Amino acid sequence: MSEDFYEVLGVSRDASEEEIQQAYREKAREYHPDVSDDPDAEEKFKKAKKAKEVLLDDEKRRMYDQMGHERFEQAEKRGATGGGGAGGMGGMGGRGQGNPFGDMGGMNDIFEQFFGGGGGGRDAPRQGQDLKTRLSVSLEEAYEGLTRNLTVTRPETCPDCDGAGHPPDADAETCPECNGQGQTTRVQQTPLGRVQQTQTCRRCEGEGTLYSETCSTCGGEGKVRNEATLQVDIPPGIQDGQSLRMEGEGAPGESGGRNGDLLIEVRVEEHDQFDRDGDDLRFTKAVSFPQAVFGATVEVPTLDGSVEMDLDAGTQSGEVLRLQGKGMPRLRRRGHGDLYVQVQIVTPSDLNEEQHEALEAFAEAGGEEIDVEQGFFEKIKNSF
Ligand SMILES: [Zn+2]
Numbered sequence: 001m002s003e004d005f006y007e008v009l010g011v012s013r014d015a016s017e018e019e020i021q022q023a024y025r026e027k028a029r030e031y032h033p034d035v036s037d038d039p040d041a042e043e044k045f046k047k048a049k050k051a052k053e054v055l056l057d058d059e060k061r062r063m064y065d066q067m068g069h070e071r072f073e074q075a076e077k078r079g080a081t082g083g084g085g086a087g088g089m090g091g092m093g094g095r096g097q098g099n100p101f102g103d104m105g106g107m108n109d110i111f112e113q114f115f116g117g118g119g120g121g122r123d124a125p126r127q128g129q130d131l132k133t134r135l136s137v138s139l140e141e142a143y144e145g146l147t148r149n150l151t152v153t154r155p156e157t158c159p160d161c162d163g164a165g166h167p168p169d170a171d172a173e174t175c176p177e178c179n180g181q182g183q184t185t186r187v188q189q190t191p192l193g194r195v196q197q198t199q200t201c202r203r204c205e206g207e208g209t210l211y212s213e214t215c216s217t218c219g220g221e222g223k224v225r226n227e228a229t230l231q232v233d234i235p236p237g238i239q240d241g242q243s244l245r246m247e248g249e250g251a252p253g254e255s256g257g258r259n260g261d262l263l264i265e266v267r268v269e270e271h272d273q274f275d276r277d278g279d280d281l282r283f284t285k286a287v288s289f290p291q292a293v294f295g296a297t298v299e300v301p302t303l304d305g306s307v308e309m310d311l312d313a314g315t316q317s318g319e320v321l322r323l324q325g326k327g328m329p330r331l332r333r334r335g336h337g338d339l340y341v342q343v344q345i346v347t348p349s350d351l352n353e354e355q356h357e358a359l360e361a362f363a364e365a366g367g368e369e370i371d372v373e374q375g376f377f378e379k380i381k382n383s384f
C-alpha cells in the first residue's frame with residue numbers, strides 16, 4: 001500500500017477540502033478497528049487519519065506538495081513542520097494529543113498555560129477525580145484511634161459497558177462533526193497573534209465515534225453512582241480538620257488512568273470537660289476553699305482514667321498545674337501532650353449556721369471588718 005497521502009485517501013492532487021473529508025470518512029468507516037475484520041485495519045485507519053490531518057491543514061499541505069512524501073516525513077520527525085501530531089501518535093489514542101498551536105513554533109509552552117494544553121481526547125489516560133467527604137469522631141475516639149466503616153456514594157466504572165458508554169456490539173460511526181478527531185479547531189485573535197484553539201467535539205464528546213446504541217445502565221456516561229463501604233483507619237491523635245487520604249478510592253480513571261483518591265476530612269467533636277490545644281488538653285478543676293488553703297490530693301479525670309493530683313497549701317484560684325504526658329497522643333509520633341489543670345476555688349453559697357458562724361469568726365480573727373448583711377439564720381433566730 002502506498003504511503004502517499006493522496007493515494008491513501010484515493011483522491012486527486014487537487015482534491016478540495018470537502019473531497020478529502022468525504023474520502024477520509026469512507027476510509028474511517030471501512031477501517032475503523034471497532035467494525036473492520038481486516039487485520040491491518042488499525043494501521044490503515046491511522047494512515048488515513050494522518051493523511052487527512054496533513055491535507056486538511058493548508059500550511060502542511062503546501063509543504064507536503066512542495067517536499068514530497070519522504071522529505072515531508074523526515075522534516076516532520078525533526079519537528080520542522082510545526083509538530084502537530086508529528087512523530088507517530090500513539091496508536092488509536094492519537095486524537096487529542098495533537099498540538100493545537102502547531103504553527104506557533106516555540107510559543108507552545110506559553111500558550112498551553114493560557115489555554116490549558118491540548119485537552120486530550122477520551123483515549124488519553126485520565127486520572128479520576130479526587131473525592132471529598134467528612135466524618136466526625138469524639139475526643140475519646142481521637143485519643144484511642146479507631147477503625148470506622150464509612151459509606152460513600154461515588155462514581156464507579158459502569159459494570160455493563162465497562163466504562164465504554166455503549167454496548168460492545170453497538171455499531172460505530174466516525175463522528176462527522178470532527179471527522180473522528182474528537183476535537184474541533186477554532187482560530188482566535190489574541191494580543192500575541194492568531195492562535196488556534198482546539199476544543200473537545202461537542203457531538204461525540206471527544207470520542208471521535210458515534211454509536212448506534214447507548215448503554216442503558218449508565219446512560220452513556222460509562223460511570224454509575226454506587227454506594228461503597230470502606231474501612232477507614234483513624235490514627236490516635238488526629239486533629240480537628242485534618243484529612244486522611246485513601247489512595248485509589250476516588251472516582252475511576254478513564255482509559256487506563258489511575259483512580260482518584262478519597263479525602264476524608266475528620267472533625268473532632270468538642271468535649272464537655274476537656275478543651276484541646278494541639279496535643280495538650282485543658283481542664284478546670286473545682287476545689288473547695290479549705291482544700292486550697294490547706295493543700296489536698298484531688299482526683300482529676302483524664303482520657304485514660306482519673307489520676308490524683310497534689311494541691312499545695314495556699315493554692316490560688318486560677319493557678320495552672322501541669323500533668324505531664326496526660327494529653328492527647330502525638331499523631332504518628334511517640335508520646336503524649338500534657339494536661340493543664342486550672343484550679344478554680346468554689347465560693348460556698350449555701351452555708352449552714354455552723355459554717356456561717358465559723359466563717360464570721362475567721363474573718364474577725366483576721367481583723368477583717370465585715371458588715372455582714374443579716375443572713376438567713378439571723379433572720380430565723382430573730383423571728384423567735
Ligand atoms: Zn454503561
Ligand SMILES: [Zn+2]
Nearest residue numbers: 175178201204
Ligand atoms: Zn466529534
